[in-house]
Amino acid sequence: MSLALRNVSFEIDGTYLLNQVSVDIRPACITALIGPNGAGKTTLLRTASGELVADGVMLDGQPISDIALEVRAQRIAFLTQSSALDFPFTGLEVMHMGRIPHLTGAIHDRRMVEEVVDKCDLGSLSQRIYTTLSGGEKQRIQIGRILCQVWDDLESAYVLFDEPTAALDLAHQLTFFNIIQMLRDCGAAVVVVLHDINLASKFADQICVLASGEVLATGSPSEVINAGNIGKAFGVSIDTLGSSERPIIQVRTIL
Template sequence: MLEVADVDVARGGRTLLRGLSFHLAAGERLAVIGPNGAGKSSLLHTLIGDHAPARGDIRVGGRPLTALGDRERACRLALLPQASTLDFPFTVDEVVALGRTPHASGAVADRAVIEAVCAATDIDHLRRRLYPRLSGGEKQRVQLARVLAQIWRPEDAGERLLLLDEPVAALDIGHQALVMDRIAAFAAGGAAVVVVLHDISLAARHADRMLALRDGAAVAQGVPSDVVTVDTMRRLFDADACVMTHPRTHTPVVLHG
């Protein structure tokens, strides 16, 4: 569904991504990890079309990303950034409804989508509240509901790509689990997902494959057990770490120190 081939990205004389290649099938979740400034957010903004590659090719559903018009791109690709600057006195319902703006699916279908994503992100009880008055974690779940609403229905756009930049950073443990489970369910419905996470153990538990970045280049990629190793952690973070296997999930767990 997503093909990235030998992509370089530079802005303001600084190289953000270099020689990056990977592919992602519909229904797969790719977790991107790496130190601060590694190029993780730059990758998401490149995949959504905000940054134009200086070299290389990006294809979505077999078509060049540049061949997708603005409306088609908005119907098929959605990005949750690290932070939202929205401070207008919109209700939560109105914020989530913004995700349906690219579509011409009608009020009845849009309302059904809004109800579904609000339930999925556990914000039903917040829908009449004013968005600026919410806590940071509540705002994060509302923004996730908005981007899910944007590409919720496969009948609206066919193949879909969800891009998430630290979607659980402000959430408690319970809501982290809820959000990651909802992302998995969304991918199981046929969407491809690229998610940036700082919690490497969480990423390993919830990803089909992982991509480790440093200085804009891939240090490792593959299934979590191949990426989350002592050697890769040292190459990424210049730090020693202990990597163990979770006794229940059988996924890698990183312990520091």
């Protein structure tokens, strides 16, 4: 089982947002996507999920565009950068929306949502009105919704997060990474776009560095996080500190 991108290109009006990109999104693995603004990280996620149609995206050996939308929705959950929810739903109601692709019945759905609420410590937010929550609280509810979508069968799930930690405070960032580690340990494939390279290095099993729509490097944190790759992708010089297994970087100057 895997979600594989093989030489995937995606262009709009002659500009390549992705150019011959190959990435393996594997079960029981946290893949972090890093790269400068406009590198194609979000485009990669949207292509991998089948939203943007491109040749070479295979889910379990089958072209993803051949798989029906509702079947895809049972396996692939995607937390986008911004949800425009403007209706006074309760937190719990928003999380229940994650169950929409499933025809598993109200009792089962309620149990799934309750488990997620417990696991993610969302009890205090579940009865609050979504539109009155802070940005970070909204994000936690949305993360909960994404989990509800795939909670039945984590082993065959692909969970994609586009910059999930931007609105979260330190403690909730840590909670988020604990959650995705738990998802990984249950067998889920997790892909997460991160701006903080040190968080990627600390928590990812595989890091993919993107720049200008191309993959510069893919591998474990120790293989990928070095002055060469980071300099090429971000145009900054860095010092690496910490363990060689999960390096920590410190930015020195703009190159």
